[in-house]
Amino acid sequence: MFFANTVRSFAAVSALFLFAATAAAQTLTVTPGTALTAGDTATITYKNTQLAGTEVTIEISGGFPTPQFQTVKIKLDDKGNGSGTWTVANWRSAGFDAPGALTVTVPIQ
Secondary structure (H helix, E strand, O other): OHHHHHHHHHHHHHHHHHHHHHHHHEEEEEEOOOOEOOOOEEEEEEEEHHHOOOEEEEEEEEOOOOOEEEEEEEEOOOOOEEEEEEEOOOOOEEEEEOOOOOOEEEEEO
């Protein structure tokens, strides 16, 4: 019984570390990050070592009451780093989605 519980605990901890390492491998940031101003330019920075050398599509959603969607394409370098710009739409907030990264939501003034 002790051995089975130890193996289960080890498996659970290993899975948690694997999930954390995978989630940390992809990062998405939007600058400025506290609030965006409609009409200004936002910089989107993305890192994903698994997609190094490829072009990725960042999906941006917002709009109320009718949802609207825009995209920005970012070319990643050989280390998986890239950035692009987006002209901030006149929405209440914008949600930024990239492959494997957590969604980043920023309010718009």
